[in-house]
Amino acid sequence: MTEPDDTDLVARAQNGDREAMDTLLRRHYDRIFAVCRRIAGNTDDALDATQEALLALVRGISRYDGRASFSTWSYRVATNACLDELRRRKRRPEPVEPEVVEAPSTSGGSQLEDQVTARIDVDAALAGLSPEFRAAVTLRDLAGLEYAEISEVLGVPIGTVRSRIARGRAAVAEAIEGNRPGSGERQREQR
Amino acid sequence: MNDDRSQDLARELLRRAPEPAPEIDRERMLARAMSEYDRIRAEREPVSLGAPRRSRIPVWVPAAAVAALAVLGLSRLDFGGGSDEDASDSEVAATVTALSEAPTADAAAVTDPAGAESAPTVEDGAAEGPGAGERALSEESATTTAPDRSSFTGSGVPATTGAYLRDSVDPDVIRRCQVALAQQLTEELNATNDDADALEFDHVDEQGYLHFRHGSAAGSDRYVLDPRNCHEPGAGLIEP
Numbered sequence: 001m002t003e004p005d006d007t008d009l010v011a012r013a014q015n016g017d018r019e020a021m022d023t024l025l026r027r028h029y030d031r032i033f034a035v036c037r038r039i040a041g042n043t044d045d046a047l048d049a050t051q052e053a054l055l056a057l058v059r060g061i062s063r064y065d066g067r068a069s070f071s072t073w074s075y076r077v078a079t080n081a082c083l084d085e086l087r088r089r090k091r092r093p094e095p096v097e098p099e100v101v102e103a104p105s106t107s108g109g110s111q112l113e114d115q116v117t118a119r120i121d122v123d124a125a126l127a128g129l130s131p132e133f134r135a136a137v138t139l140r141d142l143a144g145l146e147y148a149e150i151s152e153v154l155g156v157p158i159g160t161v162r163s164r165i166a167r168g169r170a171a172v173a174e175a176i177e178g179n180r181p182g183s184g185e186r187q188r189e190q191r
Numbered sequence: 192m193n194d195d196r197s198q199d200l201a202r203e204l205l206r207r208a209p210e211p212a213p214e215i216d217r218e219r220m221l222a223r224a225m226s227e228y229d230r231i232r233a234e235r236e237p238v239s240l241g242a243p244r245r246s247r248i249p250v251w252v253p254a255a256a257v258a259a260l261a262v263l264g265l266s267r268l269d270f271g272g273g274s275d276e277d278a279s280d281s282e283v284a285a286t287v288t289a290l291s292e293a294p295t296a297d298a299a300a301v302t303d304p305a306g307a308e309s310a311p312t313v314e315d316g317a318a319e320g321p322g323a324g325e326r327a328l329s330e331e332s333a334t335t336t337a338p339d340r341s342s343f344t345g346s347g348v349p350a351t352t353g354a355y356l357r358d359s360v361d362p363d364v365i366r367r368c369q370v371a372l373a374q375q376l377t378e379e380l381n382a383t384n385d386d387a388d389a390l391e392f393d394h395v396d397e398q399g400y401l402h403f404r405h406g407s408a409a410g411s412d413r414y415v416l417d418p419r420n421c422h423e424p425g426a427g428l429i430e431p
Contacts, residue, residue: 037209
């Protein structure tokens, strides 16, 4: 039996179909949490933000008009919920547990590169950026939103979105550079 | 490893999803969200006393409410005023006339539509023989202060006028609603027997919903009866 698509589920959820709403939330939960996790920078804050995002989704489902895909809309709701949550707390991200990131399967990538990326803590690399900067790069690279959509979500011009994304990627790239063999010795020598 | 390569690797790292949330947190959050969904859904649906298994909203109504209904009896209300596309004033008047001429037996049907054996009494919730439910309700009526009718106009139209009856509500439907409502009230009596407040009929809105009020003006509970849900005999069981 074919799984109902999001459009069908949304229509049913808007008409009070509980099962449809539940299916929608379950289907998108992991992606919403992933976005919140990146923006928040740690699991505890991400869980709280995800809860707020889910509540915002059920509260706003009746107003969802289908102009954007449900997926995009849910990212938008989740991002705003995350940023609101972090603003409420007014605290910087504090990664509580280093995330072990497996080396990406890079075609043609060298073993050395794999070793380097395996040691990268993305959250730590992004920790120096504000949540709005992390949101931009997360929505682009993790959620796959277009620049215009990110611009709308964050309420900033597309040019600003581009620069924030570049800053986010650069931060991770710097972490990669810093993890190159010998970089630690060089850093210590510089001190 | 040059800068471009680092940028590419950075992008790939950023594309990778972080560890998923623990299962226990996931289920807890989903449950809370669905609870919120239920709450919102319940708020948006009019409370349909007498709705045949459509409404899932439990409605608890005081014993005195039955008496209030008996006093207010829709059959005595004159739904005047307002315009109507399909039903003329004379048709509305005919509705009222038909209701006002309802035989006394209808009152019994209202108070004990399904037979006393299936209806708990007001006094102790235990029906004893035919007519017990009706007797109990009558006794309750005798000891219950009638709702303040000063809030109604002389013609019986609620002070919150603008109220009128839509053409979709005909006398038979209204009567069935009365039966269904009374049945519902009777079923709920035990839980609210000590509640002395009356259920006051407030008005009929533009959608044809019958509005009732219970409690003080400041903290009153409002109940809305949808006449369109009263089209089946014996309707009135509200799922908890």
